[in-house]
Amino acid sequence: xxxxxxxxxxxILSFHCGSSPTEPDNSGGSGSSVDELLSSGWxxxxxxxxxxxxxxxxxxxxxxxxxxxxxxxxxxxLLMKGSNHYQLAITALxxxxxxxxxxSDCRAGIILAKxxxxxxxxxxxxxxxFVKTFPKYVFDYDTNIDWRDxxxxxxxxxxxxxxxKSSWTTVQKLTSDFNYIDPDASATWIIENQTFFSFExxxxxxxxIVSETYKY
Numbered sequence: 001x002x003x004x005x006x007x008x009x010x011x012i013l014s015f016h017c018g019s020s021p022t023e024p025d026n027s028g029g030s031g032s033s034v035d036e037l038l039s040s041g042w043x044x045x046x047x048x049x050x051x052x053x054x055x056x057x058x059x060x061x062x063x064x065x066x067x068x069x070x071x072x073x074x075x076x077x078l079l080m081k082g083s084n085h086y087q088l089a090i091t092a093l094x095x096x097x098x099x100x101x102x103x104s105d106c107r108a109g110i111i112l113a114k115x116x117x118x119x120x121x122x123x124x125x126x127x128x129x130f131v132k133t134f135p136k137y138v139f140d141y142d143t144n145i146d147w148r149d150x151x152x153x154x155x156x157x158x159x160x161x162x163x164x165k166s167s168w169t170t171v172q173k174l175t176s177d178f179n180y181i182d183p184d185a186s187a188t189w190i191i192e193n194q195t196f197f198s199f200e201x202x203x204x205x206x207x208x209i210v211s212e213t214y215k216y
Contacts, residue, residue, distance in 0.1 A: 034060045034067060043074045045080075045141055053077040068101030076109050076141070086113040108145065115153045124166075125158035129207040148174055148214065155207055164203055171206055175213075178206050 032040070041056030054077035060070035061188075075092030078085040090113045097106040111126050127150045130137070139145040149172055158167035163184055172179065181202060182188045189195060189202040196202035 032059070034064050034070070037063070038067075038069050038073065041070075041077075042141055045073060045077060048080075050080045051075045054081075066099045068096045068099030071096035071099055072101040072105055072109075075106070079109050079113050083116065086117050088167060089113045104130075104137050105139060107134075107136065108150065111150060112145075113155060115157065118160075120157035120160045124154055127151065127154040144214075152207075152211060152214065155210075159203065159207060164200055167207070168199075168203055171203070171210060174210050177209075181206070 037056045037060040040059065040111050041053045042051075044053035044056060054074055057070045057073040057077060060067055061074065064070065071092045075089045075096055078089035078092060090110055093106045093109045093113070097103060107130050108127070111123065111130060114122050114126070131147055135147065137147040137150070151170055155167045155170040155174070158164075158170060168181075168183055178191070180188055183199045186199075187199075189197070189199065189203055191202060194205075196205065
């Protein structure tokens with residue numbers, strides 16, 4: 001799996017929406033306990049089988065409609081399935097938060113979904129609250145998702161809303177490699193021996209490089 005996104009400035013948003021082509025294994029599902037269904041759902045999620053995972057979480061919700069962990073798993077499974085599912089994911093995650101699922105996991109998923117819906121004006125306050133409240137967040141069910149992703153989405157959202165200096169300030173919280181860059185000094189706009197002719201362009205390149213460091 002790669003990080004949830006690459007920099008949109010450079011091309012397209014690459015969201016991990018892979019899912020197993022196999023049919024969900026629901027054998028014995030009706031006789032399984034809620035805890036067993038949740039365990040099976042998260043196991044499938046961790047193996048990137050998001051259709052299967054969602055099926056288990058849905059079964060758990062049939063048995064226990066207000067189960068926060070089931071709604072959390074459903075929301076994240078929908079989120080990972082991609083663009084046609086973002087609003088459904090937000091609804092499930094909001095329900096999960098109402099039903100006492102971990103606030104950090106619910107909010108992280110909501111931020112990711114809204115970012116992918118290009119609701120950029122909403123991202124900065126959401127991320128500011130998130131990183132203040134959960135400063136070293138890591139998503140237990142996919143440890144490649146953490147607090148740095150939240151800051152990177154904030155930097156990109158600020159870029160797309162033309163808040164270039166604010167975006168630069170956010171990027172500097174993720175890396176010190178480019179601290180020699182001065183937004184007001186064009187002579188510093190050099191990366192890898194390439195000179196850029198606008199701060200907007202050099203910032204785009206920096207965000208792309210930072211995004212690439214979050215791949216594996």
